[in-house]
Amino acid sequence: MTxxxxxxxxxxxxxxxxxxxxxxxxxxxxxxxSVVIMMLVFAIQPDWSSSVAKAVGISRGADLLFYVSxxxxxxxxxxxxxxxxxxxxxxxxxxxxxxxxxxxxxxEH
Amino acid sequence: MPYGTGQPGQNTMQSEAxxxxxxxxxxxxxxxxxxxxxxxxxxxxxxxxxxIVVVNDGSSDETAEILRGLxxxxxxxxxxxxxxxxxxxxxxxxxxxxxxxxxxFDADGQHRAEDALSALRLLAEGQCDVVCGSRFLGTTSNxxxxxxxxxxxVVGLANLTAGTKMTDAHNGLRALSRRAASCxxxxxxxxxxxxxxxxxxxxxxxxxxxxPVQINYTQYSxxxxxxxxxxxxxxxxxVIGRFMK
Numbered sequence: 001m002t003x004x005x006x007x008x009x010x011x012x013x014x015x016x017x018x019x020x021x022x023x024x025x026x027x028x029x030x031x032x033x034s035v036v037i038m039m040l041v042f043a044i045q046p047d048w049s050s051s052v053a054k055a056v057g058i059s060r061g062a063d064l065l066f067y068v069s070x071x072x073x074x075x076x077x078x079x080x081x082x083x084x085x086x087x088x089x090x091x092x093x094x095x096x097x098x099x100x101x102x103x104x105x106x107x108e109h
Numbered sequence: 110m111p112y113g114t115g116q117p118g119q120n121t122m123q124s125e126a127x128x129x130x131x132x133x134x135x136x137x138x139x140x141x142x143x144x145x146x147x148x149x150x151x152x153x154x155x156x157x158x159x160x161i162v163v164v165n166d167g168s169s170d171e172t173a174e175i176l177r178g179l180x181x182x183x184x185x186x187x188x189x190x191x192x193x194x195x196x197x198x199x200x201x202x203x204x205x206x207x208x209x210x211x212x213x214f215d216a217d218g219q220h221r222a223e224d225a226l227s228a229l230r231l232l233a234e235g236q237c238d239v240v241c242g243s244r245f246l247g248t249t250s251n252x253x254x255x256x257x258x259x260x261x262x263v264v265g266l267a268n269l270t271a272g273t274k275m276t277d278a279h280n281g282l283r284a285l286s287r288r289a290a291s292c293x294x295x296x297x298x299x300x301x302x303x304x305x306x307x308x309x310x311x312x313x314x315x316x317x318x319x320x321p322v323q324i325n326y327t328q329y330s331x332x333x334x335x336x337x338x339x340x341x342x343x344x345x346x347x348v349i350g351r352f353m354k
Contacts, residue, residue, distance in 0.1 A: 081349060082349055085349050088298065089296055089298075092190050092194045092298050095186050095187055095188060095190055095194075096186070096190075096194065096197065096198045096201070098187060099164075099184050099185055099186050099187070099198055100184065100198065100201060100202055100205070102184075102185065103182065103183075103184040103185075103202060104205075107182070
C-alpha cells in the first residue's frame, strides 16, 4: 500500500510540473497528461487495467501497462533524438559562422 | 601534359576558354585528420586548379600544420562536425568569393585531379548544372566486391528517396555550377549528406549528369571510408531528417 501512495503522490507532482512547463506545446502537454492520468487511475484502481486490457485483446492488465510504457518511452526517446539533431544543426551553423568569419578576417590581412 | 590545356582531338572546350573557367572554379576539400595524405592531394590539385579551399574539420592530427605551407585557403571548424557540414562551409565560402563553378573533392587521396577536370569540362559546356563522378560508369574493376554490393544498395535507396537515376550516390567528386551550389542548404552533417545533396538538387530541378571516374582504393582510403554498418546510420539520419524543422 505504501508504494501506491508514493506512486500517486509522484504522479500528481508530475502533473503539476507538466502544467508549469513553459515551452511545451499544448498537443505534447495533452499527450503526456493523458498517459499520466491513465497511470494515476490504474495506480488507484489496478483492476481496471485488466478490464481495459481484455477490451483491446490483451490478457493481463500488467501486460497492457508494459506495452504502453514501452511505446511511451520509445516515443519520448524519438522526440528527444529529433530535438538533439535540431540542436546539433544550430550548433553546426554557429561553428560554421565562426569559421567563415575567421577565414574572411584572414583573407583581408 | 599540364592540366587544363585540353586533350588534342577530344571534343572539349578550347584551352583559353577553359583557363577562364578554371580561374572561376573553387575546389572544396573537406579534411578531417588527413595529415598522412593531404600534402599530396593538395599538391596534385594545385597543378590544375588555382583556387582550393580546404575545410579543416577540427582535425586533431598534424593536418593544420601541413596545410600552412600549401597553396590553399584554409577554413577551420573549431570542432569536428562531419563531412556534410564541411562541404556546406566550403561551398558557402566559395560562393562568397565569387565562384562560378565548385568542385568537391575528397581529402583521402581516392580521387584523381584529371577526373575533376573531366567533370568540370562537361559542366562548363553548359549542358547541365551538376556533374557527379561515378565509379560504376566505364571500368569498375578496381571497386572491391563487398564495397560494390553496399554502394549499389545505397545507390538504389538514394534513387528511390531522391527520385534520381544515378549509378553512384556516395561519390565525393562533383562539379556544381554556381546556380546549383546556391540551392544547397545541407542539414546532414554526417555521411547522409550525399543523399541529401541529390535530393535538394532534384527538388530544385537541376540537370544532373555523370562522368566516369576512377577511385584509388588504398589501404588508407579504405580504412578512412565508410564501414558497411554506417549505411544503417545514414538511413536513420535520413529518416530523422524528415522530422526536423
